[in-house]
Each structure stands twice: as C-alpha cells, then as structure tokens.
Amino acid sequence: MNAPIETRGRAEFHARHQAKAREQAEQWLAQRPRLQGAWLDWVATQLYQLGPPEFAAMVRRELQKLTA
Secondary structure, three states, X not given: OOOOHXXXXXXXXXXXXXXXXXXXXXXXXXXXXXXXXXXXXHHHHHHHHOOOHHHHHHHHHHHHHHHO
C-alpha cells in the first residue's frame, strides 16, 4: 500500500532539505561562544523568522541533536 500523499510530501521535503537544516544549525551553533548568554534568545528569534515552518522545525531538531 502506498503512503498518503501528505506523508510522501513530508518525507520528500525532509530528504531534500536535511543537509541545509544541518548546515544552518551548525552555523548558528558556531555563534554560541560569541553571543554567550544571549545565544538562546538569538536562536529563538532566528527560528521564529525562519520559514517555512517545517524547515524551522528541522533546524530546531538539528540544534537539539548537536547540543545533546
């Protein structure tokens, strides 16, 4: 049985943008030493401004992986 179109679309979007999400997270994480205590607020602002929301969620998950 084939996956629903929405699921296939989501999986395709994820596969297409995974590397870029990881790269974005790494770039933002590199700013942590410079921004120190202000980094978390800065990242929250960046995520809020980032689009589409699915991509922002991917970047957030990558940041979580990198900081775990």
